Amino acid sequence: MTNAQYADILQKVASLLQAHAPRPVPIHEDTELINDLGFDSLRVMEMMNDVEDAFDITYPLNALSDLKTVRDFVLQIQDIIRNS
Amino acid sequence: MGLLDKLNAVAATRQALLPPGVDPFNVVFDELYTSTEASLGGRRVILAGTNNYLGLTFDPQCIEAARATLIREGTGTTGSRMANGTFAGHRDLEKEMAEFYGCSNAIVFSTGFVTNLGVISTLAGPGDVIVLDADSHASIYDACKMSGAEMIRFRHNNLEDLEKKLQRLGSRAEQTLIIVEGIYSMLGDCAPLAEIAALKKKYGGWLLVDEAHSMGVLGAKGRGMAEAAGVEADIDFIVGTFSKSLGSIGGYCVSNHKELDLVRYISRSYVFTASPSPATIASVREALKVINARPELRARLWENATQLYEGLGQLGYELGPDLSPIVAVRMPSREKTLLAWKELLDRGVYVNLVFPPAAPAGMSLLRCSVSAAHTPDQIERIIGIFAEIMPLITAGE
Numbered sequence: 001m002t003n004a005q006y007a008d009i010l011q012k013v014a015s016l017l018q019a020h021a022p023r024p025v026p027i028h029e030d031t032e033l034i035n036d037l038g039f040d041s042l043r044v045m046e047m048m049n050d051v052e053d054a055f056d057i058t059y060p061l062n063a064l065s066d067l068k069t070v071r072d073f074v075l076q077i078q079d080i081i082r083n084s
Numbered sequence: 085m086g087l088l089d090k091l092n093a094v095a096a097t098r099q100a101l102l103p104p105g106v107d108p109f110n111v112v113f114d115e116l117y118t119s120t121e122a123s124l125g126g127r128r129v130i131l132a133g134t135n136n137y138l139g140l141t142f143d144p145q146c147i148e149a150a151r152a153t154l155i156r157e158g159t160g161t162t163g164s165r166m167a168n169g170t171f172a173g174h175r176d177l178e179k180e181m182a183e184f185y186g187c188s189n190a191i192v193f194s195t196g197f198v199t200n201l202g203v204i205s206t207l208a209g210p211g212d213v214i215v216l217d218a219d220s221h222a223s224i225y226d227a228c229k230m231s232g233a234e235m236i237r238f239r240h241n242n243l244e245d246l247e248k249k250l251q252r253l254g255s256r257a258e259q260t261l262i263i264v265e266g267i268y269s270m271l272g273d274c275a276p277l278a279e280i281a282a283l284k285k286k287y288g289g290w291l292l293v294d295e296a297h298s299m300g301v302l303g304a305k306g307r308g309m310a311e312a313a314g315v316e317a318d319i320d321f322i323v324g325t326f327s328k329s330l331g332s333i334g335g336y337c338v339s340n341h342k343e344l345d346l347v348r349y350i351s352r353s354y355v356f357t358a359s360p361s362p363a364t365i366a367s368v369r370e371a372l373k374v375i376n377a378r379p380e381l382r383a384r385l386w387e388n389a390t391q392l393y394e395g396l397g398q399l400g401y402e403l404g405p406d407l408s409p410i411v412a413v414r415m416p417s418r419e420k421t422l423l424a425w426k427e428l429l430d431r432g433v434y435v436n437l438v439f440p441p442a443a444p445a446g447m448s449l450l451r452c453s454v455s456a457a458h459t460p461d462q463i464e465r466i467i468g469i470f471a472e473i474m475p476l477i478t479a480g481e
Contacts, residue, residue, distance in 0.1 A: 042441045045218065049239060058252050061228075061235040084252065 009081075010074045012054055017070065020047040029071040051077070057084060101418065101439075108425050108437035118142055119331075119457045124434060130462050132392075132452045133436040137409050138300050138374070138381045139457025140331030146370040153366035165359045166348075173365040180372055181336050185307055185322060189344040191337050192365075194357045196296055196325025197223040199335030202351035203323055204292065205230035208261045215249055215289075216263040217241065219270070219444045224263055224294065233261070240268075240444065243279050250287040258288035266298030266309030270443050270451060272410025274298075277309050281318035292321040300329025301409055306375045306382055326364075330371040334360045385409055385456040388463050392454055395467035399474060412438075413450040413470075420477050421448040427473045433466050 014027045021027075021037040033039045039047070048059050057080045067073055102108075115123040119139040120131050140146055153173065161168055174192055182190040193199040204227035208214050212233040216224060219240040228235045236253075239245040250257045262284055264275045277293065284291045295308035303311030308324070310316045320341060326334035337344060348354050360368075374381070389409045396413060397403055404412040415421035418439060425437040428450070436451040443449045452466070 040441075042446055045237070046445075058236055058249050061237055 157362035
């Protein structure tokens with residue numbers, strides 16, 4: 001996975017997060033989904049539907065427990081794309 | 085953060101959400117008069133939120149069977165069947181549940197919740213995959229987590245999303261446990277089970293159906309959604325509860341896979357939990373006889389459900405998508421839901437108040453459940469009180 005691909009995923013993820021986040025704060029790689037963006041479990045699930053559609057992937061629920069920052073999220077999606 | 089700080093955070097949320105003196109999540113009934121009426125705060129209320137679908141909690145036959153067994157066998161088993169042994173009633177109930185479903189195997193658990201914990205977390209393990217409907221009950225989610233299997237959620241009742249997810253699994257689909265419910269507990273909507281069973285056959289895997297809210301409710305014999313959809317042969321495992329249509333407490337799993345019997349040696353929620361009391365088992369066995377002998381109860385239940393669903397629909401309330409004994413009324417906001425719930429109670433009707441995440445898709449609901457034991461007059465009274473409170477709900481909307 002190249003930096004360019006990482007950047008593409010980041011850009012798409014940031015836009016999806018903006019669309020679902022209860023707090024419209026600027027999004028960068030260290031932004032935390034719960035503490036900064038105010039996501040709760042329900043909003044995370046709704047956002048995941050869009051993420052799965054956008055990248056044509058299946059995101060396993062187990063991966064949520066390792067998800068804290070936007071960077072974590074992008075790396076997880078990279079990993080799922082690589083293994084699919 | 086101290087150990088108890090998270091509980092204090094719950095107290096703060098509760099305080100912000102609920103007006104003083106109102107706690108829909110901690111209702112105390114002073115006295116039960118019948119399966120459809122109770123005293124609450126000194127007021128007689130119609131019970132329209134108890135999942136007592138066939139009204140069997142006060143069935144004289146079930147009460148007598150429980151009473152006689154209580155006298156004969158005592159108040160409890162004081163331990164698990166693995167440690168303390170199986171009572172004849174446990175064994176006989178398992179045989180009768182298997183016969184009821186036409187299956188070779190059945191296991192009885194102490195509650196519906198621990199049935200899901202025990203069965204799902206034993207069937208699936210690390211390296212396996214579970215594909216579950218997004219609106220699955222909390223016990224299913226918890227069981228999946230306990231299993232250590234990879235958890236994949238598909239959008240509620242969305243066959244396209246389910247197929248996409250099975251397709252992406254490739255050969256792993258064969259090691260996949262698909263989990264759905266017959267009737268979903270919050271909105272009362274039904275699973276498209278025939279189509280789901282067809283997808284399971286197409287991609288491989290195993291299908292488990294939770295019939296907690298559909299057993300006794302659907303199907304010519306009351307076996308649930310799988311029977312109603314004509315796909316019982318395609319279902320690998322059916323789980324359910326004794327605490328709804330059967331009017332007692334406990335849970336079960338039935339299957340034609342003989343390996344189900346081994347679950348009882350592995351499942352922690354079977355091995356390490358006290359088994360159902362003799363009186364409980366006796367009342368369930370009797371309720372099963374009632375279900376077999378009195379199909380008119382199911383017909384009565386559906387007449388009542390139709391009366392309430394159509395009555396509330398005609399008033400303009402937004403309801404769940406399918407007619408079923410669960411009639412979910414969608415409210416415009418949490419505040420209005422609370423207000424309406426309190427008004428209904430003050431005027432003599434008890435329903436369930438449901439906020440997200442217990443309710444799906446961020447909805448706030450007044451959830452009614454209908455019983456065969458409700459009289460048409462009681463249903464009419466419920467509709468009438470919903471009509472009275474309508475202006476309070478629509479004000480300012």
